[in-house]
Amino acid sequence: MSLELCPWGHLSEERLREFLTDPLNNQNAPDRKIVIDYLGKNFVKLGFLDVGCGTGHQYIALKQSLMSFDYCGVDKTEKMVEFARGRFPEAKFIQGDIHKLQFQDRSWPVVYVRHVLVHLPGYIGALTEAARVCSDCLIICLLKPLADKQQIKVVGEPPDQTKPSDFSEHYLNTYKREPFMGAIKNLGFDVVMDEMVEVGGYFESYELIIARRHSPDTARGQT
Numbered sequence: 001m002s003l004e005l006c007p008w009g010h011l012s013e014e015r016l017r018e019f020l021t022d023p024l025n026n027q028n029a030p031d032r033k034i035v036i037d038y039l040g041k042n043f044v045k046l047g048f049l050d051v052g053c054g055t056g057h058q059y060i061a062l063k064q065s066l067m068s069f070d071y072c073g074v075d076k077t078e079k080m081v082e083f084a085r086g087r088f089p090e091a092k093f094i095q096g097d098i099h100k101l102q103f104q105d106r107s108w109p110v111v112y113v114r115h116v117l118v119h120l121p122g123y124i125g126a127l128t129e130a131a132r133v134c135s136d137c138l139i140i141c142l143l144k145p146l147a148d149k150q151q152i153k154v155v156g157e158p159p160d161q162t163k164p165s166d167f168s169e170h171y172l173n174t175y176k177r178e179p180f181m182g183a184i185k186n187l188g189f190d191v192v193m194d195e196m197v198e199v200g201g202y203f204e205s206y207e208l209i210i211a212r213r214h215s216p217d218t219a220r221g222q223t
């Protein structure tokens, strides 16, 4: 299946402006607060790579935390990157694909991937690449918690890529717990937090996973 199936690039200006601005997803989302709290307790200065950064809500969350950080947001969708740059001209946002990140091995102490993996055809390539560039702390938030069975689900009909469409058709996968956790371990990480964050509504809960490298390198900003 095509990696282009998600119609991210077709969001209208209006949808882009309101993209994930609801309380369960914006800068004050409950899972983001847990992440900020964890980072505040474990890092003095952060090197933070936000993969699939969207319009930059995590950048605001970091700014609000008053932590000292070095941030880069990466997103495959040009429109998202342009919008984020317009919002935060002082920050670095670049276009890039989670399957082929333009960074050296272990070059970022914290790599954050929120609500991206369930929207891809699968997670192995993306997870492996996120882990490759991570020197210490890999943070993954899943819109659909891990489960007993894997379900690769496409919601609605595949969009016509030649026309702007509303944002209703996208992957909404559920991944099987055991192989997902096994992959994190095999990539050289130990899970230090695996929390169901109750959010209510349609999704009920997000799964937040924080994993640390078995042997972290001394890298930018790490305590």
Ligand SMILES: C[S@@+](CC[C@H](N)C(=O)[O-])C[C@H]1O[C@@H](n2cnc3c(N)ncnc32)[C@H](O)[C@@H]1O
Binding pocket: 006, 008, 020, 025, 051, 052, 053, 054, 055, 056, 057, 058, 074, 075, 076, 077, 080, 096, 097, 098, 099, 113, 114, 115, 116, 119
């Ligand atoms: C649901 S949004 C989440 C945005 C952000 N992480 C947040 O939680 O606010 C998913 C984002 O992943 C981006 N994305 C989708 N496929 C991607 C890929 N292959 N590489 C990088 N980003 C991707 C989309 O453009 C979109 O901005």
